[in-house]
Amino acid sequence: MSSDLLLEVKNLSCHFDVSKPWLNRLIEREPQRFLTAVDNVSFNINRGETFALVGESGSGKSTIAKLIVDLIHPSSGQILFDGLSLRETQGETFKTLRRRIQMIFQDPFASLNPRWRVGDIIAEPIDAFGLAKGQGEVSKRVETLLDKVGLSGRDQHKYPHEFSGGQRQRIAIARALSAQPDFLVCDEPTSALDVSVQAQILNLMQDLQDEFGLTYLFISHDLSVVKHMANRIGVLYLGSMVENSESDQLFKQPAHPYTRMLLDAIPDHEMSGRRRKQVTGEIPSPIDPPSGCTFHPRCEFANTKCTQERPKIHEINGSFVSCWASAENRISISS
Ligand SMILES: Nc1ncnc2c1ncn2[C@@H]1O[C@H](COP(=O)(O)OP(=O)(O)O)[C@@H](O)[C@H]1O
Ligand SMILES: [Mg+2]
Structure with a gap:
């Protein structure tokens, strides 16, 4: 390893x-x-990197996030963090692992306890994991953290409702950082925010990543949001990973027809001349998914094999792709 x-x-x-x-x-x-x-689903994340999970609503992104932080339990498979599984460790090892993995949720209005002062919200993990001695030291930590996320030490005496959505997400980030984690699972952290505020939070997250050497799992339904954040991107469709590529490669040479569909839907800010196309079709029900490749009803490249056999993962140009058409060279690589 x-x-x-x-x-x-x-x-x-x-x-x-x-x-x-x-x-x-x-x-x-x-x-x-x-x-x-x-x-x-299988994927790896390297230390200090950002791995993005992208897919439409209902594709399984939040479920993977909850599985990783052990809020729910898998039906099968394994999650190893530094070689250890939260499911198989106990005592101090478990507690340390629990501390090292923190999560930021989508809704900054629901994720902070409205009855607690901001200072207590941020101090809770510090107390729970015994990371500071005495009230003075805890309070100093809280002030430093508020400063790191662009708020002021005085804000610790206020309640969450006194802050805007963006400021609340800053508080949620400060709380996650207070546990001194190495790994943050960020489940659509900016999806509930205005576009201008989104960019500020994304910049803050990148600065914090550099300063603390953090590793991120960054979840978004929007490929354009992860473009500048992620080293690698995993594209989910109906619970399956259909493509896992380096970020640049995914934007330059998307290999899976679904990835191409998502890319074609992004407005052309960079004036590359790409025509914008609508995402077509709807995600089928995961209770009764289509046979073979579950994307086949929406895929212009699907043939009989695609409707019958589940695609195997194959590698092209460092990308892992689950698609018969791509494996059999039925689609050209350049987009
Ligand atoms: N606790 C649950 N019980 C039953 N179905 C669930 C539960 N949580 C999620 N699902 C279903 O699992 C699928 C994936 O959901 P989710 O992981 O929330 O997707 P995403 O975050 O990509 O929108 C959806 O079809 C959703 O309805
Ligand atoms: Mg979700």
Whole structure:
């Protein structure tokens, strides 16, 4: 194992039981029903890098985030952080691992306790993990953290409702950093914010990454947001990873037809001459997914094999792609 490797996600799957209540099922003679939110997903994240997960709503992004921070448990597969699994460690090792992995949620209005002062919100992880001695030191830490995220030490006496969305996300970042983590799972951290505020938060996150040597899993439904943040990008479709490429490579030579569809939908800010196309079709239900490649009903390159056999992952130009058309050279590599 390379020492550069920080997070390994191996063959991760998560099925949710979406059956009707037992008695209804018995009376209506219905079987149990499962929804596959995450389907055999694997990826690695190197220390100090940003790995982005991108996909439309319902593609399984938040489920993967929750699995990584151990809020929910996988149906199968493994998540290793520095070679260790949260599911298989106990005592001090578990506590340290728990501290090193923190999460920032999408909604800065829901993720902060409205009844707590900002200072107490940020101090909680410091107390819980015993990272400072005495009230004076805790308070000094809180002030430093507020300063690092562009707020003022005086803000610790206020309540979350006294802040704007962007400022609240800064508070959430300060709270995550107070645990002195190495790894942050950021689940659409700027999706609820205005565009101008988004850019400020993204810049802040990049500055903090450099200063503290942080590693990020950055989740977004928007490829243009991750373009400048991510070293690698994983594209999810209906719970499956369809493409995993270096960021530049993904934008230059998208290999999967779905990645191309997402790229074609981005407004052409850089005036590259690309025509903007609408994303077409809808994501099918993950309860009853299409056979073969689950993308085939929306894919212009699909043939009979695509409708019948699940594509295997193959490598082209350092990208990992799950697509028969791409594997069989039925689509040209340059976009
Ligand atoms: N607790 C749950 N019970 C049942 N289905 C769920 C649950 N959580 C998520 N899902 C379903 O799993 C799929 C993936 O959801 P999610 O991971 O939230 O996607 P994303 O974050 O990409 O929008 C969706 O179809 C969603 O409805
Ligand atoms: Mg989500």
